[in-house]
Amino acid sequence: MAVICVDIAGRPYEVRVGAGLLAELVPNCRGLLRKRGVPIVTDAHVHAAWGEVVERSLRDNGHEPHWRILPAGEATKSWDELAATVNWLLELGVERGDSVIALGGGVIGDLTGFCASVLKRGCKFIQVPTTLLAQVDSSVGGKTAINTPAGKNLVGAFHQPSLVLADLSALDTLPRRDLLAGYAEVVKYGLIDDADFFAWCDANAAAMIDGDAALREYAVAHSVASKARIVAEDEFETTGKRALLNLGHTFGHALEAETGFSARLLHGEGVALGMVLAARYSARKGLMSQASAEHVARHIGEIGLPASLSALGLECDGRALVEHMLHDKKMDAGTLPFLLMKGIGQTYLDREVSLDDVALFLDGELARSPA
Numbered sequence: 445m446a447v448i449c450v451d452i453a454g455r456p457y458e459v460r461v462g463a464g465l466l467a468e469l470v471p472n473c474r475g476l477l478r479k480r481g482v483p484i485v486t487d488a489h490v491h492a493a494w495g496e497v498v499e500r501s502l503r504d505n506g507h508e509p510h511w512r513i514l515p516a517g518e519a520t521k522s523w524d525e526l527a528a529t530v531n532w533l534l535e536l537g538v539e540r541g542d543s544v545i546a547l548g549g550g551v552i553g554d555l556t557g558f559c560a561s562v563l564k565r566g567c568k569f570i571q572v573p574t575t576l577l578a579q580v581d582s583s584v585g586g587k588t589a590i591n592t593p594a595g596k597n598l599v600g601a602f603h604q605p606s607l608v609l610a611d612l613s614a615l616d617t618l619p620r621r622d623l624l625a626g627y628a629e630v631v632k633y634g635l636i637d638d639a640d641f642f643a644w645c646d647a648n649a650a651a652m653i654d655g656d657a658a659l660r661e662y663a664v665a666h667s668v669a670s671k672a673r674i675v676a677e678d679e680f681e682t683t684g685k686r687a688l689l690n691l692g693h694t695f696g697h698a699l700e701a702e703t704g705f706s707a708r709l710l711h712g713e714g715v716a717l718g719m720v721l722a723a724r725y726s727a728r729k730g731l732m733s734q735a736s737a738e739h740v741a742r743h744i745g746e747i748g749l750p751a752s753l754s755a756l757g758l759e760c761d762g763r764a765l766v767e768h769m770l771h772d773k774k775m776d777a778g779t780l781p782f783l784l785m786k787g788i789g790q791t792y793l794d795r796e797v798s799l800d801d802v803a804l805f806l807d808g809e810l811a812r813s814p815a
């Protein structure tokens with residue numbers, strides 16, 4: 445098992461990465477479950493696959509699980525589910541010192557974490573991520589949120605978990621499409637500031653996706669360590685450092701909005717395509733070589749993620765996508781800083797990007813024939 449410490453000032457917590465952690469949930473929670481009743485928020489798919497294993501660990505250790513089983517999918521990150529779940533926690537009598545367990549992917553983690561942040565002005569929560577995406581990204585760092593009609597993650601809070609338990613066995617039941625979507629956030633760490641890790645991804649991603657256990661453990665632990673390092677430096681995204689984790693997201697969130705936050709485009713798929721667009725836009729501006737940008741596009745496409753905007757079949761123009769971007773949380777006094785690349789592993793925040801130029805670039809990408 446790998447243990448990574450997220451060193452947030454004064455409130456450090458552990459991320460444990462290994463196989464079999466769900467079956468040993470209670471011993472791994474190390475005293476955080478202080479009452480007999482334990483609230484667990486999950487979704488229907490995860491409950492079907494792992495509910496029994498978790499229930500057994502709780503009952504064998506003298507606990508009674510209180511399940512809240514939500515519909516799977518992005519639509520669950522909503523005002524309605526937030527209100528209903530907070531009311532449910534209040535009815536259960538959850539106190540500030542109690543821990544709520546978030547068992548699932550990023551949707552469950554983001555919603556449950558947000559509930560925990562507002563319940564009695566903040567109670568504890570434990571992230572038990574069951575998707576690759578949640579294990580390498582969303583369970584770590586304390587961003588929690590719901591979506592609103594205006595856009596993605598527009599209402600939320602920074603609220604760190606007390607513990608993260610990433611059971612690699614959970615990935616065995618994850619559909620391939622969701623594994624691939626999670627991989628986008630893995631390779632993101634290479635593109636941000638770690639060219640050696642991008643080279644590792646080039647060499648090993650296919651075998652990792654196909655199930656090689658050692659490669660999966662390395663990919664998850666390395667990604668968590670990268671995220672922990674960045675978050676420890678800039679917990680609240682104020683210095684520009686944490687914003688690097690948003691590589692591909694300004695494009696990606698706009699595409700998610702344009703496709704109605706539906707299963708047509710998963711978050712990780714939007715990020716993958718967003719990173720290709722960020723690379724190509726960087727090349728268009730002469731920041732990065734065309735060859736490096738196409739290397740990024742090839743890597744994303746060959747693994748099975750979307751690498752072409754025209755292939756999405758959108759019926760909008762570049763301007764419409766830019767309109768979505770105006771809701772981006774990085775907007776600052778009317779300008780939108782963009783994550784661009786000077787090369788693979790050399791991402792930086794560019795404050796001089798013209799949205800008119802981005803719209804023109806997107807028009808070109810919408811018309812480009814898929815490779």
Ligand SMILES: NC(=O)c1ccc[n+]([C@@H]2O[C@H](COP(=O)([O-])OP(=O)(O)OC[C@H]3O[C@@H](n4cnc5c(N)ncnc54)[C@H](O)[C@@H]3O)[C@@H](O)[C@H]2O)c1
Nearest residue numbers: 489516549550551574575577578581582587614617618711
């Ligand atoms: N807070 C953050 O820092 C952060 C970071 C990245 C992404 N996110 C958010 O995370 C969300 C995406 O997360 P996701 O990709 O995990 O999606 P998800 O939570 O929707 O899970 C994907 C699918 O896999 C199913 N599933 C989960 N675990 C399973 C398992 N072990 N076996 C079988 N099925 C399983 C789910 O039911 C769902 O159908 C988005 O809302 C995104 O905005 C947040």
Ligand SMILES: O=C(O)C(=O)C[C@@H](O)[C@H](O)[C@H](O)COP(=O)(O)O
Nearest residue numbers: 581585587596597686689690693773
């Ligand atoms: O943890 C972060 O910081 C990230 O940006 C990680 C992203 O992968 C994640 O999708 C995050 O929720 C996006 O943040 P947002 O602030 O753009 O909503």
Ligand SMILES: [Zn+2]
Nearest residue numbers: 629693711715
């Ligand atoms: Zn993301």
